[in-house]
Amino acid sequence: xxxxxxxxxxxxxxxxxxxxxxxxxxxxxxxxxxxxxxxxxxxxxxxxxxxxxxxxxxxxxxxxxxxxxxxxxxxxxxxxxxxxxxxxxxxxxxxxxxxxxxxxxxxxxxxxxxxxxxxxxxxxxxxxxxxxxxxxxxxxxxxxxxxxxxxxxxxxxxxxxxxxxxxxxxxxxxxxxxxxxxxxxxxxxxxxxx
Numbered sequence: 001x002x003x004x005x006x007x008x009x010x011x012x013x014x015x016x017x018x019x020x021x022x023x024x025x026x027x028x029x030x031x032x033x034x035x036x037x038x039x040x041x042x043x044x045x046x047x048x049x050x051x052x053x054x055x056x057x058x059x060x061x062x063x064x065x066x067x068x069x070x071x072x073x074x075x076x077x078x079x080x081x082x083x084x085x086x087x088x089x090x091x092x093x094x095x096x097x098x099x100x101x102x103x104x105x106x107x108x109x110x111x112x113x114x115x116x117x118x119x120x121x122x123x124x125x126x127x128x129x130x131x132x133x134x135x136x137x138x139x140x141x142x143x144x145x146x147x148x149x150x151x152x153x154x155x156x157x158x159x160x161x162x163x164x165x166x167x168x169x170x171x172x173x174x175x176x177x178x179x180x181x182x183x184x185x186x187x188x189x190x191x192x193x194x
Contacts, residue, residue, distance in 0.1 A: 005168060006168070008168075009168035030044070031044070037115060038112055038115035040115075040117075045117055048116060048117035048118040049117045049118070051118040052117060052118045052119065052120055053120055053123075054120065055120050055121060055122065058120055058122060058123070059122075073129070074129070076133070077129065077132075077133075080132070080133055080136055083136065083140060084136050084139075084140075087139070087140045087143050087144075088105065090143070091103060091143050094147075095146070098150050098187075099187075099188060100146050100147070100149075100150055100190060101146075101190050101193045101194065103139060103142045103143050103146065105139055107139075108135045108136070108138045108139035108142065109131070109132060109135035109136055109139055110131060110135055111128060111131050111132060111135075112131070113127035113128070113131060114127070114128065141164050142164065142165060144164065145164030145165055145166040145167065146166060146190065146193075148164075148166065148170075149166040149169060149170070149186060149187070149189070149190075150186075150187050153166075153169060153170040153171060153179075153182075153183060153186040153187075154170055154171055154172075154173060154179060155167065155170045155171065155172055155173045156173060157173045157174070169186060169189060170186070171183075171186075
């Protein structure tokens, strides 16, 4: 594998770690996580409640296009739940057989915006939807990435808009020799997952 790519991937991981640490530092100053809940100080909680847009006002100000498209947005929840069930069962059955470490669903699907007192019930439902759906896509992408690393760890010839977390380990497109030499080792190279 190209050393420059490995260096860049290591730099990205270091920056992601630094970003998580900075977010954590800010979080400690603003709120506290206790027993899967989020606790704000009384002062912040009062400020949040004062900032909440009441439901009747929120609905009266809603744009017609948002009201008309809401059923189509929420309809996507059905296939999303099916995807969630499918990939969860898939990894529960196949990953242990392949020796691939399981992806922790709770690392990707984080539902916590309902603790924000400045959101009304509709905004909380919308935040639930977005948190679930985007978390699910990240969860499924990580499962798919680990699967791809096991079965076909070859980079694409074409440019990808985004890459999953495993892609940097793949052999270069067209390098059959590297694929034959490294494929078996790549199937076991998950030491960096936790």
